[in-house]
Amino acid sequence: MTISLLRQWILTPISNYRLFHNFTKQDFFGQFAASIGGFLWLFLTPVVQIITYAFVFRFVFGIRGPEEFGETSFVIFMVIGYMPWFAFADAVSKSPGLLLEKAPLITKVMFPTQIIPVVGTLVPYLTHGIGFGVLLFYLAVTGYLSWQWLWLPLIFFFQFLFTMGLVAILSALCVFLRDLQQLVGLLVFIWFFLTPIVYPIGMIDSASIQLLFLFNPMHSFVNIYREVILLDHLPLINLQIIVPVSLLSYLGGGWFYMRIKHAFGDVL
Amino acid sequence: MSPEQAAHRISVEGLFKDFKIYTQPQDRLIELLLGKPRHEVFHVLSDISFAVPSGKSLGIIGVNGAGKSTLLKLLVGTLQPTGGNISLRGQVAALLELGAGFHPEFTGRKNIFLNASLLGVPDENIEQLEADIIEFSELDYFIDRPVKTYSSGMYVRLAFSIATMVRPDILVIDEALSVGDMAFQKKCVQRMNEFREQQKTMVFCSHSMFHVQELCDTAIWLDQGRIREMGDSDKVVGHYEDYCSNKKVYHSIREDIPEELKQANADSEGEGKGEGGVQDCKINSLSVKSPEGNELTSIPALSDIVLEMEIEVLVDGMEGNFGFAFMKSAEEPIASFLTTGVDDIEKGPFRKGDKITVALTVKNMAMRVGEFYVLGGLADKSGLLWYETKFSKLKHIDANKGVGPLIMHSEWSVKPPS
Numbered sequence: 001m002t003i004s005l006l007r008q009w010i011l012t013p014i015s016n017y018r019l020f021h022n023f024t025k026q027d028f029f030g031q032f033a034a035s036i037g038g039f040l041w042l043f044l045t046p047v048v049q050i051i052t053y054a055f056v057f058r059f060v061f062g063i064r065g066p067e068e069f070g071e072t073s074f075v076i077f078m079v080i081g082y083m084p085w086f087a088f089a090d091a092v093s094k095s096p097g098l099l100l101e102k103a104p105l106i107t108k109v110m111f112p113t114q115i116i117p118v119v120g121t122l123v124p125y126l127t128h129g130i131g132f133g134v135l136l137f138y139l140a141v142t143g144y145l146s147w148q149w150l151w152l153p154l155i156f157f158f159q160f161l162f163t164m165g166l167v168a169i170l171s172a173l174c175v176f177l178r179d180l181q182q183l184v185g186l187l188v189f190i191w192f193f194l195t196p197i198v199y200p201i202g203m204i205d206s207a208s209i210q211l212l213f214l215f216n217p218m219h220s221f222v223n224i225y226r227e228v229i230l231l232d233h234l235p236l237i238n239l240q241i242i243v244p245v246s247l248l249s250y251l252g253g254g255w256f257y258m259r260i261k262h263a264f265g266d267v268l
Numbered sequence: 269m270s271p272e273q274a275a276h277r278i279s280v281e282g283l284f285k286d287f288k289i290y291t292q293p294q295d296r297l298i299e300l301l302l303g304k305p306r307h308e309v310f311h312v313l314s315d316i317s318f319a320v321p322s323g324k325s326l327g328i329i330g331v332n333g334a335g336k337s338t339l340l341k342l343l344v345g346t347l348q349p350t351g352g353n354i355s356l357r358g359q360v361a362a363l364l365e366l367g368a369g370f371h372p373e374f375t376g377r378k379n380i381f382l383n384a385s386l387l388g389v390p391d392e393n394i395e396q397l398e399a400d401i402i403e404f405s406e407l408d409y410f411i412d413r414p415v416k417t418y419s420s421g422m423y424v425r426l427a428f429s430i431a432t433m434v435r436p437d438i439l440v441i442d443e444a445l446s447v448g449d450m451a452f453q454k455k456c457v458q459r460m461n462e463f464r465e466q467q468k469t470m471v472f473c474s475h476s477m478f479h480v481q482e483l484c485d486t487a488i489w490l491d492q493g494r495i496r497e498m499g500d501s502d503k504v505v506g507h508y509e510d511y512c513s514n515k516k517v518y519h520s521i522r523e524d525i526p527e528e529l530k531q532a533n534a535d536s537e538g539e540g541k542g543e544g545g546v547q548d549c550k551i552n553s554l555s556v557k558s559p560e561g562n563e564l565t566s567i568p569a570l571s572d573i574v575l576e577m578e579i580e581v582l583v584d585g586m587e588g589n590f591g592f593a594f595m596k597s598a599e600e601p602i603a604s605f606l607t608t609g610v611d612d613i614e615k616g617p618f619r620k621g622d623k624i625t626v627a628l629t630v631k632n633m634a635m636r637v638g639e640f641y642v643l644g645g646l647a648d649k650s651g652l653l654w655y656e657t658k659f660s661k662l663k664h665i666d667a668n669k670g671v672g673p674l675i676m677h678s679e680w681s682v683k684p685p686s
Contacts (some may be wrong), residue, residue, distance in 0.1 A: 018389075022382040026371050033373035033414075091313040108364040110345040111386050176296060266287065 002255060006262065009254035012114050019111060023119045023154035028126060036067040046086055046131050050079055057198050057262030066200035069230045076139070080229055081222040082133055083199040084156065087128035088163050089188050091121045095167040098182040103268040113261050114254070117171050121164040129156070139229060152225070156243070159221050160247040172257045175267050195219050214238075216247045274320040276357075277438055277469040278326075278343065283316040283352035285338055285493075312338045313493045316352070324466035325460075327474065327484030327501050329508050334476075334490040336473045340442050342362055343471060357412045358469075361387045367427040376407055376426050376516050379415055383427070386462045391631070397433050404459075405429035406452070425452055438469045455685035457482060477505045480552025506672060510637060551658040552578040552623070554644040561630070568666045569636050569675045570571050575605075576627045577658070587616030588655065593643040595659070596685075602640055606647075607631075628676075636675035639664040677686040 007158040023085045032038040033050045054075045057063045065074040098120040099113070101108060105112055136152070139145070195218045196203075204210050213219045220238035289308040290296050295306040306502040309675055313335045328336050341347040344362040362494050369386050383392045402411050405425045410418065415426070423574045428667060430441065439460075463470060474480055480487055480501055487501035489508050497504050554577045556564050560649045567573055572655045604627055609615060618624065626644075642660035668675070 018385045019382075022385045023477045026374065026378075026382050030371055030373060033371075105369045105386075107341065108344075108348050108368040109362060109386050110360070111388075176300075178293065265341065267467055 005255055006251060008112075009114055009251075009258050012112060014120055015148040016115055017028075018047050018114050020119065021122075023115055023262070024126075027119055027123045031123070031127065041057065042127055043131060045069075046083065046128070049086075050082060053078060053082070055244060063199055063203070066202045068202070069226065072076055075206045076245065077200070077226065077230070077231060078198055079135060080225050081195075083128060083132040083160060084221060085195065085197055085218065085227060087125045087132070088159065088221075089165045090124035091167055092170065093185055093188050094124065095120060095170040096184050098167070098171040099264065100106075100177050100178075101180075101266070106268050107265050111263065114168070114257055117168040117253075117257060118164060120171065121160065123165070126155075129171050132156070136229075144229055147222055147236060148228045148232045149167050151234055153229050155224050155228070155239075157222065158246040161250040162217060162242070164220075165246075165249030165251070168253035168257040172260055175264055186230065191216075195222060197222060199200075217242055229253050275321050278357075278471065279319040279324045279353075279355050281317050281353045283285060283313060283339075283342065283354065284311070284314040284350045285335075285342060285347065286311055286350045293555065300427055300608075311493055313342070313490075316495055318488060318498060319370070320469055320509075321472065322469055323464065324481055325464055325470035325472060326484045327398075327472050327487035327505075328475070328479035328490060329477070329480055329505065330490035330496075331512070331666065333491040334441050336490055337364070337442060339490065340440055340473055344440055347621055352631055356438055359388060360437035360438045361432055362440040363427060363431045363442065365441065367423045368416070370415045370427070371424070375413055376405075376411040376415055376418070377402070379426070380430055381473050383430045384434055387431060387434050389493055392682045393434075400427045400455070400556045401426075401433045404433065404455070421449060421452070432463070436468070438471070439463060440471045442473045443475070477509060481505050503671070510673065538673045548583050548588075549578045550582060550656045551644055551646065551656050552580050552640065554658045554660050556660055556663055564663065565661070566664050567633055568676060570632050571632045572629060573633060574627055574629050575644065576625060579623040579626060579646060580658075581624070582617040582619060584620045585617045587618065588646045588649055589615065590628075591643075591645045591647060592628050593645075594636075594640045595643050596640060598659075601643075602635070602638075608647075632677040633665070634674050634676055635665050636668065636670055636673055637665055638673065 008015075031091045032041065035041065037044070057078070058074045063074060065072045065077045069077055075263050095117070102116055104109075106116075136223075139148075170180060170184060174184075194213075195216055196213065199214060200217070201210055214237070219263075223235055224238045224242070225240075227235045273414040273420070286312045289310050290299075290307050299306045316339065317576040318326070329337060330336050335480075338347065340362070341357065341364065342349050344360060344364060346364075367379075369383055371382070377398070379399055381394055384397065384401075394630070403423075405411070405428075407422060407426060410422060410543075414477060415423065418426070431441075438625065455671075460470060460472075463586070464483075467588055468485070472480065472484055484501040486499060487504040488495055489504050497507055555575075558564055558573045559572050559574060564573065577590075577592075589607045591606045592606065607615065614624075639662055641662060643657055644660070645657035646655045648655065
């Protein structure tokens with residue numbers, strides 16, 4: 001039972017490739033349909049946010065790039081954490097509405113609904129993945145490129161799996177608990193500030209509190225990106241955290257979703 | 269599986285569906301956490317069993333809320349049954365909602381792709397079908413405009429074209445034909461008939477009895493979640509229509525004359541007085557009698573009846589025509605009788621104070637079931653302007669043997685072999 005559910009979940013994009021492809025295309029391009037800015041917004045939004053954060057934290061609060069990262073400016077230090085976070089936050093914030101928006105489809109058309117959280121995660125990752133890619137290109141040209149970078153796609157993929165599990169759980173739960181829509185927005189806001197993105201973790205004095213951050217998988221992701229890109233070094237402790245956590249989230253979330261998806265029709 | 273079962277595209281056995289009704293949304297959560305039931309159970313469908321053989325089509329009829337849509341959703345698989353079995357063999361395409369899954373910002377053409385893949389069309393076929401779909405939908409240049417600009421008719425045309433073009437083995441349709449103009453409806457019916465010729469199976473739910481009769485071999489009449497009648501579609505539709513028309517009259521009439529009729533009477537009186545202040549005439553009484561002269565409230569089928577009204581003339585020189593009608597309601601006639609084409613009766617002019625009795629004998633009353641009012645009236649010479657009308661009390665036809673709304677005077681003969 002569990003095995004077959006997990007198999008269905010894992011194979012979803014392959015066994016329903018055509019649907020998966022069309023859904024992704026529709027949702028990806030649907031973001032910009034009928035807007036004049038179109039793809040421009042894709043770059044404008046993070047750039048404006050980055051400039052704002054950089055202004056507040058670098059110039060108002062006077063936070064500097066941490067010394068252990070060498071000569072790096074604060075803005076680059078921050079952006080490397082911010083871009084992947086943005087993909088995560090976008091996917092998770094949208095997750096409660098995923099199934100509710102598609103309610104007419106789910107109740108009226110028989111199709112593998114697990115495609116919805118998969119596409120719902122993939123589209124933000126594609127969207128912001130482009131931004132992240134542009135950033136990496138810039139960093140590569142300015143001389144940060146190293147062999148260690150080969151880790152990056154893999155880490156980003158694990159982050160994707162981690163997110164997908166959460167999205168599956170949240171989207172399914174929200175069918176039954178509409179309040180999650182508001183709650184998730186708040187939680188993502190808190191999570192953002194509990195992840196050392198706009199400040200270096202070194203600003204926290206107590207070493208024991210710094211250890212507590214290891215419970216936040218997003219901290220591990222962000223730290224890996226930074227150390228790999230800026231220091232040519234893969235922090236093993238973070239890697240040891242994200243691999244099991246991502247797999248657990250992906251499989252657990254998928255299992256949960258597949259278990260309760262049959263009840264959607266009754267509630268939606 | 270026996271050969272007989274194998275021939276069934278759809279078979280449903282002992283199907284039950286309950287909905288849990290929660291008064292408040294948090295009740296669902298509390299029940300989940302504490303395990304204490306906090307809902308009321310609502311039985312939407314009880315004990316539904318039927319089978320549809322390959323190449324046959326099934327109509328589902330019933331009043332709103334009878335469970336038709338729920339049954340279709342269970343068939344399609346978007347709802348899970350509480351009990352019982354459903355088995356469908358073959359590719360299913362469903363049109364439960366018009367253009368479910370259309371993205372409003374995208375063009376019709378782009379939407380064809382997602383929609384067709386939702387219906388499970390094999391990868392390579394969509395491109396091939398695209399031109400056919402566009403042609404059948406008659407959307408022409410609208411196909412490259414966003415679907416949000418479509419009228420509801422265009423919406424359903426595109427949706428119907430996609431759903432039927434993908435050539436499923438089983439097509440499930442909910443009320444799709446009620447939108448769209450007559451020409452397109454006709455095309456849809458043609459398309460669905462082609463389907464039947466290709467030995468495809470259809471399940472069709474509609475309020476249009478005409479379409480159900482036209483397109484379905486068998487029909488199921490659902491009433492409060494149960495099968496009330498199942499069988500030949502003509503028969504089931506006939507009984508259902510009977511039931512509906514009876515129910516309508518039953519509900520609308522609390523007393524002998526419903527409000528709308530009283531209103532109609534009051535209106536016509538008001539008008540009469542308004543014009544010149546004096547009425548031309550007045551209907552003193554209106555009665556329905558047997559040929560022997562007994563007043564009737566119920567009428568035996570096939571009997572002769574006499575409609576009679578007494579008219580008092582209020583102005584000198586009045587002349588005109590007389591009429592009677594059987595009315596279902598103030599607006600809905602069943603049969604009418606007018607003297608405009610009849611020359612061998614006295615039509616005036618009459619003098620003020622005259623009292624005339626007009627009688628009409630109706631032979632072999634052809635209604636088999638139902639209730640009606642008798643309307644008596646007086647019109648001008650042309651028969652177009654009505655001076656005065658009056659409704660009788662509600663009459664009904666006595667119970668009798670047979671089916672169908674009509675009964676006719678008839679004679680049998682059987683020639684023995686010589």
